[in-house]
Each structure stands twice: as structure tokens, then as C-alpha cells.
Amino acid sequence: KQWYQRRVAITAGGRGGSIIPLVWETEDVPTAQTVLYSQDISLYCYLDGAGAAEGRLFVDDGFSDLEERPMHRAQFSIQNRVLSVSPLTTGSDLFVRRITTLRVGGVTEQVVAVYVDDTRVDFHYHSEVQALEVKELSVSTATQATIRWQFADEA
16 A cells, blocks of 8 residues: 555656656556556656657566567657657557556646547646646557647637
8 A cells, every 4th residue: 555655646746758657547556467468558747848748658578578579669759739649569469558548747728628639538627736637538559649739829
């Protein structure tokens, strides 16, 4: 339980410019198997002063030779209020992840719309902490995708 509480404290704030993929969102301490085979991830994004961030997802089973059996990896980047999801390599479908939650800290203006590719989705903007939250996503890390948000003066 104490380990979990430390994890929450770590994810409550992050270094500006970073994107951190997390595999689990429960109070239970996960097993290695849960972490390795879970299909759902949450992205925690912390914008820098220019409104940008980047990160990578790398899945390692701990025993496979990466030259013989590459694991699925993805690159995430935010520029100009657009999160780009780009697959770098594909391995087994077992290691493809699905982004189900997006949290972006450092969003300084009121968000009025969020789109996954060209489809508008529900979101919540937390003005008190300048954070955008999008739940119930289903964005695969195996294909190119974008999530973008608009401010009031752009609508």
C-alpha cells in the first residue's frame, strides 16, 4: 500500500516536457504479469513552457532477445496542442497497447473541444490545476493517431 501511495505522489507532478505512460490505475499493487500483459495505458503529460512534451513506450518482457523479438514501441509528442502517437516498431500483438486515459498538465487556457483524429470526444478541463483529462479513449499504439484540443479563441 505504501508503494502505491508513493506512485500516486510521483504522478501528481512531473518534469515539464515529459510524457509518462502508466499501465495500471488501481489501488492494488500489480503483479509483473498484470503490468506486462495489460492492454490499457494512461498517458500523463506535463507540458513545458512552450506547451510541448515527448515520451516513449517500450515493452520489455525481461527475457526475450530484443534483436530476435522486438517489443512494440511507440513515440508520443505534443506540439501546438496536438498529441501525436507514432508506432516505432511492431512486435507481437500481445504488446500493442490501447490508450484509455489522457491527462495533460500545464494547459493554461480553457479547453472547449477535444478531437481524436477528426472525431470529437468528451473531456474535462480542471481550471484549478490547469489540466485536461480525457477518459474512455481507445487509441491504439500500433497505428498513427492524433489527439488535439482547442481553446475558446480557436473555435
